[in-house]
Amino acid sequence: MKVTFPHMGNAYIALKAVMEDLGVEVLLPPPCTKRTLELGTKYAPELACLPLKINIGNYIESLEKGARVIVMAGGCGPCRFGYYAEVQREILRDLGYDFEMIVLERPQGNIRDFIHKLTLLTGGRNIFQVLKALKNATQVAVEADNLDRVSWYMRPREKIRGTVNAIMKRFHENIKEARGSRQIMDTIRRYMDEMRDIEHYSGKDVLKVGIVGEIYTVIEPFVNLRIEEKLGSMGVEVDKSVTVSHWVIYNMFKEALHLYNKKDIKLASSPYLRHFVGGHGQESIAHTVMYNDRGYDGVIHLLPFTCMPEIVAQSILPSVSRDSNIPVMTLVLDEMTGEAGYLTRLEAFTDLISRRKEMRNERILSWD
Numbered sequence: 001m002k003v004t005f006p007h008m009g010n011a012y013i014a015l016k017a018v019m020e021d022l023g024v025e026v027l028l029p030p031p032c033t034k035r036t037l038e039l040g041t042k043y044a045p046e047l048a049c050l051p052l053k054i055n056i057g058n059y060i061e062s063l064e065k066g067a068r069v070i071v072m073a074g075g076c077g078p079c080r081f082g083y084y085a086e087v088q089r090e091i092l093r094d095l096g097y098d099f100e101m102i103v104l105e106r107p108q109g110n111i112r113d114f115i116h117k118l119t120l121l122t123g124g125r126n127i128f129q130v131l132k133a134l135k136n137a138t139q140v141a142v143e144a145d146n147l148d149r150v151s152w153y154m155r156p157r158e159k160i161r162g163t164v165n166a167i168m169k170r171f172h173e174n175i176k177e178a179r180g181s182r183q184i185m186d187t188i189r190r191y192m193d194e195m196r197d198i199e200h201y202s203g204k205d206v207l208k209v210g211i212v213g214e215i216y217t218v219i220e221p222f223v224n225l226r227i228e229e230k231l232g233s234m235g236v237e238v239d240k241s242v243t244v245s246h247w248v249i250y251n252m253f254k255e256a257l258h259l260y261n262k263k264d265i266k267l268a269s270s271p272y273l274r275h276f277v278g279g280h281g282q283e284s285i286a287h288t289v290m291y292n293d294r295g296y297d298g299v300i301h302l303l304p305f306t307c308m309p310e311i312v313a314q315s316i317l318p319s320v321s322r323d324s325n326i327p328v329m330t331l332v333l334d335e336m337t338g339e340a341g342y343l344t345r346l347e348a349f350t351d352l353i354s355r356r357k358e359m360r361n362e363r364i365l366s367w368d
Contacts, residue, residue, distance in 0.1 A: 002027040003069040003121070004062035006055040006298030009219030009242045010144040015071070017181040018137035022125050027067045029058040029177060032222035036061060041335045043091050050223060050304035051216040052084050056091060064096045068296040070101045071121065080308070081279070082090050136144040136181035138253075141245035143188045147171070148228075150195045152239065157200040165192055165229060207353055210291035212241040212284040213302035214310050217333050219244060224302055224333065225342055229232075234350045239296075241287035242280060264290075271323075272316045283311030285316055299326060302345075305334035327353055 004027045012028060019026050030036070039060045040053030059070055068273050072085045090102055092099065155164045171191040178184045209231060210237040217223050218240050228238045254260035266274070266284035276282055288299045289292055301317055303310035314330050321328040329349045331342070 001025060001069055002067045003071060004029055004059070004067035005071045006058040006246070007220060007222070008051075008216055010148065011219075013144045013175055013184060014137045014141040014244060014248065016175075017140040017184050018133045019121075020180045021133040021136055022121075022129065024121065027062055027065060029062045030065075031172075032039035032058065032220065036222075037335055043095065045087075047306055048087070049080060049307060051214075051220075052087065053335065053343065054220075054223065055084065055090055059088065059099075060095075063099060064094070068099055068363070069121070070099055071138065072101060072103050073105070074202060076337075077197050085122060102193055112297070112360075121343060133181070138245070138248055140181050140184050140188070143185060143192070145243040145245045146245070147188055147192050147195065149239075150192065152228055152232065152237055153196060154198050154200055155229070156235045156237050157202070157204050159199040159201065161233070163198050164232070167191060167198075180298060206352065207236045207298075207357065208239070208296045209236050209353070210239050210241060210287060210294075210296045210299045211302060212287045212291075212299060213280065213313075214304055214307050215242050215247060215280055215306055217302040218242055223304075225337070225339055226345070227300070227302070230343060230346055231350070234347065236350055238292075241291075272320055273312070273320075277309045277312045279307065281313040284313040286322050288317060289324060292326040296326065297357055298349065299328045300349070301328060301330040303330070303332055305332050323365060327356065 002025050003019060004191050006234065007029055016028065022187070036054055036057035038057070040057035043060075044056050045052040055072075059067075060165050062070075072088070085101060089101050151168055153165050158164055168191075171187070173185055174191075175184060204240045209249060211218055211227065219242065221228075228240075250260045265283055265286040268289040269282050273282050273285050288301075291299050299317075299321075301310070301314065303314065316327050317330065320326075327349070329345065331345065
């Protein structure tokens with residue numbers, strides 16, 4: 001029984017770890033490509049979210065390679081993510097594919113159904129084995145995200161241009177060969193050591209940009225056209241407001257156990273948005289405020305076309321930008337997004353915040 005799942009940044013590393021620890025045969029979907037997008041665009045509803053379309057492409061490419069079980073996360077409104085699994089199942093059935101889809105949702109009073117789905121997936125493993133595998137996979141997600149953070153720091157400071165990109169490319173190629181959480185952790189740590197040994201300008205003053213928005217467009221490099229690499233090559237250090245490990249720890253586990261009240265998010269967003277609007281809409285507002293408080297030079301807001309929670313955030317962010325005096329640029333992504341125009345906007349934004357920083361430093365020097 002070959003099990004597959006959609007791509008979303010480093011999520012495939014953690015999913016691979018937990019399933020292999022439980023003895024499940026994993027079929028990794030091929031990395032997202034133009035063909036993936038074309039397949040999804042061809043068969044998904046025209047006005048569906050970009051993530052749904054790419055998920056469809058992921059599934060088709062995996063089913064073509066022999067996958068028989070699809071694992072998909074579930075959710076609830078007002079974001080349309082909660083409907084993804086049902087829509088995707090019907091599309092694939094209409095195309096004639098033979099498969100089973102298991103939708104894993106955060107338990108909300110029905111723990112028996114959640115355990116039953118895990119049992120179906122893991123071939124009857126007991127709950128203690130499942131919990132241990134989930135714990136190990138969570139640590140894998142944390143370490144994989146830490147490797148990304150080091151790459152974000154090193155990329156604008158590396159002495160030899162392209163070193164970080166080459167290391168990260170080899171990492172993602174080699175991680176596929178690792179089996180289970182132990183080998184995966186060893187691989188991550190090996191590349192972390194290599195990343196930290198890069199020759200770099202430790203004292204270099206670089207621009208810092210926070211990236212906020214809908215989780216899929218923030219995390220999946222194919223969708224955001226590898227924004228951290230492009231900005232890094234322009235001398236910009238990035239930070240992302242949401243990562244795979246953060247989503248797993250806080251949105252999946254802590255919220256399920258009522259241990260995450262989002263007090264920091266509610267406090268930061270309260271002057272502008274006091275209510276949950278679905279997805280990460282409220283978080284986009286809050287993290288923009290937080291990035292300003294941390295002294296960042298600018299914020300980039302990413303969202304897929306027609307994403308309702310982020311459209312709400314997009315309408316509020318100009319007020320946040322004005323009140324906080326921090327530049328904010330919104331990039332809407334869909335299957336028609338062109339790389340040339342995208343790059344031009346990133347370059348223009350980088351020039352803007354660079355000039356603002358120079359003028360601010362000049363004022364400080366004149367006061368001294």
